[in-house]
Amino acid sequence: MYQKDHSPHEAPSETLDENGNRVKNPNRITVNQHVIPQAHLKEWLKDDNLLTIHRKQGGAPIERSPKSAFVVARLWDQQAEQGMIKSTEDNYLKQIDGFRKNGSIERSPIVTEYFVMLAARAYCVAKERPLYDSIMEPPPCIPSQAQLEKDEVEQVNDTVRIFNGTGDPHATARMIVGMALTQFFIRGRELLKDTAWVPFTTMGEKFILPDSNVALYEQGFPALPVSPELVILDEKLLAKLQKAGRLTPEYLNKRFLESSVRYYVSPK
Incomplete structure (x- = not known):
């Protein structure tokens, strides 16, 4: 799902160890990148530890494990994957764990960042x-793939990045996507900075998870489906829906389905 939508990615580099054995991916570069985090997808697992995924246009459902669902292959760089994306996911999960213990969202801006990051990835x-291929004159010395990977990994947590990949279209492509993610994230976080997230739960109809919240x-x-039983949404939106008589699982699912592009995950 999604992997075949893009031109082939560059496989991570290989090297030889001291015994002459081939070592694949020595820099431990993440190849399979999840558009929807696995921890989020696992909320919709069935008893067989698989997800039921439906095509928006109809047809037989697809069964996938969270590991192999909504995946792209090395679309953005390691700095985005291991830095900004990972920290956003980890911070969100802490807020959801806190909510399940205490019944409230402690820090709404963290949930906002996660909501925006999902949209940025989608x-x-x-x-x-x-x-x-670049139309610029190639530099006199182009770093090797191994050197570019080393730079990429070393700069994961750096605020300012030095890019040496001019002349390498794969490295440049990953950087461009990483920059697009960052730009979307910064803008969206500012636009939604006043969002205060509150829960809406249901004991009846369950919530679906769309493949895109863009x-x-x-x-x-x-509005963000956290699990089949829980949606969190802006308190102003909740009040608006309540006033209009639309604060129902049916209406929220309608909006989630409209937002999905090609797929959605249904509850067990």
Whole structure:
């Protein structure tokens, strides 16, 4: 799902150890990158530890494990994957764990960052991989793939990054996507900075999980399915829906389905 939507990625480098044995991916580069985090997907697991995924246009459902669902292959760089993306996921999970213990969201801006990051990833995945040859004069010395990977890993937590990959279209493409993620994230976090997240639970109809929340983000509808039984949404949106008589699982699922691009995950 999604992997075949993009031009082939560059496989991580290989090297030889002291005994002459081939070592694949010595820098432990993340190849399979999840558009929706595995921890989030696991909320929709069935008893057989698989997800039931439906095509929006209909047809037989697809069964996938969270590990192999909504995955792209090395679309953005390691700095985005291991730095900004990982910290956003980890911070969100702490807020959800806290909510389940205490019954409230302690820090709404962290949930906002996660909601925006999901939209940023879905937005970038919908685009083609920007893998184009440069029209600029190539530099006199182009770093090797191994050196570029070393730089990429070493700068994961750096605020300012030095890019030496001019002349390497794969490295440049990953950097461009990483920059697009960052730009979307910074802008969205500012636009939604006043969002205060509150829960809405149901004991009846369960919530679906769309493959994209970009439409929800763009339409000013900050609502996030956390699990089949729980949605968190902006308190102003909750009040608005309540006043209009639309604060129901049916209406929220309708909006989630409209936001999905090709797939959605159904509850067990």
